[in-house]
Structures are given as structure tokens and as C-alpha cells.
Amino acid sequence: MMDQMTIFSDYIRSKGLKNTCQRKTILEAFLASKSHFSTEDLYLKLRKQHPNIGYATVHRTLKLFAECGIASELDFGDGQTRFEPLDINQHHDHLVCTNCGLIVEFTEPRIEKLQEQVAARYNFKIERHRHELYGLCPKCAKAQLV
């Protein structure tokens, strides 16, 4: 199994792009980062150690990660695109707390299977899907009863 660094450098090479130190730095920060961060989150985090890396570069590089398949873009409807490192073996969807913003990942193979059946029913050729459950996390649900 290729790791994410290899996937990215292979992609770079295959497209005739260049290996720059900014991209290397951003890739490292990306892999070390917790999931579900926005461009701004990563930019601010990087700026501490690397004040010379611009917002646009972070943005473009994250797009590259998504293109080559090591990141996926998330949109929870709050007007900010988030990213997460993508592990090809393990697809998951998300529970989002509408109160505190907590994000929990879940997998449910039976839902995946039913999705395929739905697609077949309408003769669609599915490329990707988005499945998010919004509500209150245990902590916020409890707090709201008080």
C-alpha cells in the first residue's frame, strides 16, 4: 500500500509539477493535522512556524491533495470547506453536532450497500456521495434538558 507522501509525489511527477519546499511543509502539516480543518485553520497553524507561506499556496496545495486522492473535501453547510486526510481503505461518513460543532466519523456498510441498490434502481453510475447526520451530541443533548 502506497503511503500518502508517495501518492502525492507520484502525482506531482506525473503532471509535470514541481516539488517545492512549501508543498513539502504543507503536506507534513496536513498529515499531522487532525481531521476536518479548513484552509484557514491549516494556514494559521502553519504560519507560526512558517510565516512565509501564503494563504493562496495553502489553498492551492489542499486542492492538489484532493485531486490526487489523499484528501477529501467536506462541506457541512457552514460556508467553510473542510479537508481531511483520506485513507483509501476506510470510507466513512459524519455525525455533526449542530450545537458545539463536534464531528464524529461513522461507517455503516449496510447503508453503503443500500445506496448501491438505490443507484441501480435509477440507473445512476455513482461516483461519490455525501451523507451527514446533524443533531445534538450526547453532551449537548444532556445540557439542553436542564
Next chain:
Amino acid sequence: MMDQMTIFSDYIRSKGLKNTCQRKTILEAFLASKSHFSTEDLYLKLRKQHPNIGYATVHRTLKLFAECGIASELDFGDGQTRFEPLDINQHHDHLVCTNCGLIVEFTEPRIEKLQEQVAARYNFKIERHRHELYGLCPKCAKAQLV
């Protein structure tokens, strides 16, 4: 079962808002409209008969519809928020063609049931969800083989 007009006027009254002829006009156009339209779609449609209704008013009124539960906001990730009249009895999700933009509604009670199980597993209190399948509709899938 209350109809959507009643739900809206009750909501207006309960919030101390006012019944204006613009809101009445927009509500009628909204109910007569096919699903999955953007603010701009409805604005342009209205403008033919009611050139005096502004974009901002259409936008604010659609937000009101969503607030009181007679509309739902859809976001298919193309940078435009869409709306659809919400029929409380009949929840559905969407298939979206990434090539031609065709939108098909589907229902799958077994998925809904599994979602509840997932929520229970994580002790989440679900308020709503988003479930969209993106891919090629039959026509575009066929065209791509050529």
C-alpha cells in the same frame, strides 16, 4: 393536516411579523414552483409578473419558509443554495447528475432506519440529515461510453 399556507401565516403571527402582499406573492410562486430552484430562479420567474419585488425580499422570504418548516434548503456543492417545498409526510433524498445537473428524488426507508441505529450507537439526537448520491444519470453514462 395543516397546509403550507396555514403553517406560514401561523408562523408569521407567532413571531409578530407582518403579512405583506410580497410574501403572499412569493409564497404562491414558491408552492407552484417545481423543486430544486435557487433564489435567483424564483426571483427571475417572479419578476415577469411582479417587477417590483426585489431580490433581497425573495431571499429573505425563502429563509422564512425554511425557518417555519415549509421549505428545505439544499446544497449540492455547486455554490448555489436551492430550495424545495417540504412535504412533511414524505421525506426524500437526492441523486445528482454531475454532468447535466439532473436531480432525482429517492426514498429508502431502510437507510433511514439504519441512520437511526447509527445515531443511537453514538448517542446523537438527530435533527436532520443530508444524503446525496453524485454520479452520472443514465443518459450521461451512456453518452460517455461513445
Next chain:
DNA sequence: GGAGAAATTGAAAATGACAATCAGAAAGCT
């Protein structure tokens, strides 16, 4: 029916996330 308070309207401007621009800098091929 009409005065007064409060909400609404619509044109225009502001906002904010994202994308594009462009001149100077860096990378990589030979």
C-alpha cells in the same frame, strides 16, 4: 377610519470564501 409604532421593502453596498492574476523566485532539465 386614522394616527402611531413597528416591521418591511428594495436598491445599493458590504461581506466573506474562494479563485485568478502577475511579476519575481525557485525548480529541474540539459
Next chain:
DNA sequence: AGCTTTCTGATTGTCATTTTCAATTTCTCC
């Protein structure tokens, strides 16, 4: 090293959405 191509980052542009604000309309209470 020289040369060509890509990259960078500050800035600007874009576009849907939201806010502003003065004028208008609605609704309540006489």
C-alpha cells in the same frame, strides 16, 4: 550554469449571500 517552466504570495476579482437604510406598508389601538 543556463534556460524553460512552474510556483509563490500579495493583491485583486468574483459571486452568492447578507446587511444597510431611508421610504413605505402593515397592524394595533383609539
